[in-house]
Amino acid sequence: MGGALINSFFSRLPLPATFNRVCTPPFPKILVLPQLNFVTYSVINSLFQKEGVKTVVIKEEEDLQQLKELSEPKAGLVSLKNAKLLSLIFHSYSSIPIYTVTFIQSRGPLRHNPSYSLGLTDYLLLFLGAATKINFELIIFGQPLTINQKASAVRQVKIDMFRNLKTVRGTPFSSIETQVESILSGKEYEREIEILSQRLKLPKGKILSLAKKELLSMAANPKGWLYLPAAFISEFLKNRLFSQVSVAGVEQLRDEVRENTVLLLPLHKSHLDYVLLSKALYDSELNVPLVAAGANLNFWPLGFVFRSLGAYFIQRNARSNRIHSLVLKRYVAYLLNRGYLQEFYIEGGRTRTGRVRPPMIGLLKIIVESYLKGTRKDIAVVPVNISYERVVEDIEFAKENLGKPKTKESFLSLLKARTFLKRRYGTAFISFE
Template structure:
């Protein structure tokens, strides 16, 4: 097994695979708070047992599998790790001056005091996942956890990033029902804990500069959680990140002409860091009109045409902000 593979699955997972350590189905002292809360929650265990029955499997094996996935994806916010990461992020983004609209930030600060903010951002660069969380902290908003692809969970950066709020999730989960259940439950627990969130609504970087079709998995999980859990409002914040120029364009162009995409690893990070030594202008961070999800759900229930709206995928919910990266359709509930 390579260092890259060890970094992605973690040392604990490696020991479990070779039979030295068993997956704990009860909370560990090192678990993030959401992991502890879920493993102790009656509703979580009841739904896991129901899933085990549906799959025709032993409940304990499903519990152990779910606990492993939960620890694999769960992030934390360690103050020392976050501060060191912020310094690293600013250095890695040194090719750009980041511009943010102060009026938009003022509006978000007011909402942040009483509600959860869910930033759905357009995705053009690997830097997006650093730029937005850093801008959130620099502008005195509550810190956010960021959903990102498991391809970025490479040694040795992955373990550090997880302690700064990075949630690494798998993309191909069609044949892993337990994983999908755990991701949905984890998203619900984050909503219940009033945690700000960010993720790419496109599901990956655009290779053309044009917006890709939106992917609604995370948004659907968040909306389902809002629907089930009593609590403060959750505002969906359409977020646009645009750069004057990108160092990544050359690699994207060669890939478009058939070159094999290089894997994300330590060598990839070194190349990316070296490129940022050349100044490329500005990065523009814009926020669309925040959309109150809980209020929107209530309005749809009160609307006599709501059943038709739920079954009609062509009906769109839109943000009024001109900078919004997408028009968002209503999730399925």
């Protein structure tokens, strides 16, 4: 009776975005959970019950035989903590597809190495999610494991669970202090500082000080607590301004993010590009990228908000500022080496006419140079098309095309522009090619 009630309660949870990987034939399947107890079993069992799939708890080899003999669709659940049984499955039952299941709380970048055990907060979020029908605790199902008979079964499972985590929360994010120490150091950096000192005719110590100041002004500093309220604000803007936001190509992108270092290259038509693209990824249970934003957007108080949501600020005339150019090159190479999902607007600014602008290849040049140096070989470049029936800035662009100077971005200009909330702009389209 109690089991039926708890299953009924957890059946209120929305289906995870990746559940389609495990709820369709062929069967049987084996799912490895970080912990297997009454709550985690009930959660997974309630999901499979919706699809008419029977679940079997696997604690010993006899249970594996039962899993193979059942004629109906079934999924076997095994705990990561049962290392001996996992090893047996990997070596003797690898013909059965094996998937990992990862439970993830919160959004935004991790600040520490991941734990593969569920804590009290995870369980509370699962119950809260079922009560409210909102996924506060995300459940991510991995791809079928490719078995390496020579490697530890537990290690292979943990690596795959990390890939699941990476799709949602990205690579663990170091503190600003650690980033400064890593980026502004090394023999190559010292040589570049010497060259700049000679060319700019400034003391080496002054160059070092300016470089650190430049990095602190540039670098993103994501704060996890801000992602949920930002998601609610983005949802409000999306529903207020657009009748629909259509998104295509997410599943292919999910596979790329899971396996590779991904660079998103959208066309730039509106300031809302940032909002809609990040919201589309957030809603799809994907990691929100670090965004190369123009330094013109680093104004109070939104500069702090943008930086806290993953924006880093670059100057459009970076070549004329040699210190900025050096720091930018090293910062982007660092992000690439760490495997962060990044977003570049290759045109460098919004198009005022609807036509694609000539590309600004500075950031891409840094990526190519880093690739050729062997910094990272698993790079996937994903073009993104963002289109609007009507662009929010259409009146502003029309005035600029008639010769009116561009309005400088500031808090005051933002307040003056709030009238855009009174209009509707049709459908927006986002496509990951």
